[in-house]
Amino acid sequence: MPELPEVESIRRKLVPMVAGRRIRDVSAVARNYAFLSDPGIIRKKLSGGTVEAIERRGKYLLLRLKQRGALLIHLGMTGQIFSHAYEPDKHVHMTLVFAGLRHPVYFRDPRKFGKLLWLDPGEEYTEPRLTKLGHDALSFSAEYLGKACRNRSVAIKSLLLNQSVLAGAGNIYADEALFTARIRPTRRARTLNSKETGALTKALRNVLERAVKLGGSSINDYIHPDGSEGYFQIEHKVYGREGAPCLTCATAIKRSVIGQRSAHYCPRCQR
Numbered sequence: 001m002p003e004l005p006e007v008e009s010i011r012r013k014l015v016p017m018v019a020g021r022r023i024r025d026v027s028a029v030a031r032n033y034a035f036l037s038d039p040g041i042i043r044k045k046l047s048g049g050t051v052e053a054i055e056r057r058g059k060y061l062l063l064r065l066k067q068r069g070a071l072l073i074h075l076g077m078t079g080q081i082f083s084h085a086y087e088p089d090k091h092v093h094m095t096l097v098f099a100g101l102r103h104p105v106y107f108r109d110p111r112k113f114g115k116l117l118w119l120d121p122g123e124e125y126t127e128p129r130l131t132k133l134g135h136d137a138l139s140f141s142a143e144y145l146g147k148a149c150r151n152r153s154v155a156i157k158s159l160l161l162n163q164s165v166l167a168g169a170g171n172i173y174a175d176e177a178l179f180t181a182r183i184r185p186t187r188r189a190r191t192l193n194s195k196e197t198g199a200l201t202k203a204l205r206n207v208l209e210r211a212v213k214l215g216g217s218s219i220n221d222y223i224h225p226d227g228s229e230g231y232f233q234i235e236h237k238v239y240g241r242e243g244a245p246c247l248t249c250a251t252a253i254k255r256s257v258i259g260q261r262s263a264h265y266c267p268r269c270q271r
């Protein structure tokens, strides 16, 4: 499933390809689950438009067109966006042909959980999918996290996964960051001191940035349209290592369920 680092990797790959380019032609399949806006409307809004920027909000991408608005894209569980030599199959929902770009840009999703929504100018400030998001997990500050923890009695792990607090943190990265910061995932958020929120901020941003860079180097595999193979994996220190020895102290890694999500931690290193 594409998490923030995969989405950011795709964004960084797409920007040099399409920023400043004009969309010459758009084709879209008949309306299906992927289209929150009518495909005909999306086609009309995109055709002839020039890409001003591609931005990311949590796990959403915004393809922003000069003076027209933006296409909001969510990749769901299996969505892909790519541009290389490719014979489109039935899972391609939309194809964008850019002036001067060798191959079209394809939006493909075998399971149709990805989403496409057109936003007219200004609508991004009222669209609930965007307005409900907290600060981006790649760029939040320690002060922001410290404030978010204040007076909150939820487990710190749940707070990190709360999209209205941090957009796009993700289960794996939250576990890894808590290990690096030596904080037990079950700790009540309000019990963290400023040194701990500082360490956690640094750890989470680092693990996400490292994953983005890994994704950046394996992005061609990741977006290769032959199924889900190629989703890169960062080497995990605790995530998915239940019962295996902690890499720091050799104590067996524990797994528990917090707020219906699994959490992995070292009971000795993390307090």
Ligand SMILES: [Zn+2]
Pocket: 246, 247, 248, 249, 250, 251, 266, 267, 268, 269, 270
């Ligand atoms: Zn340990």
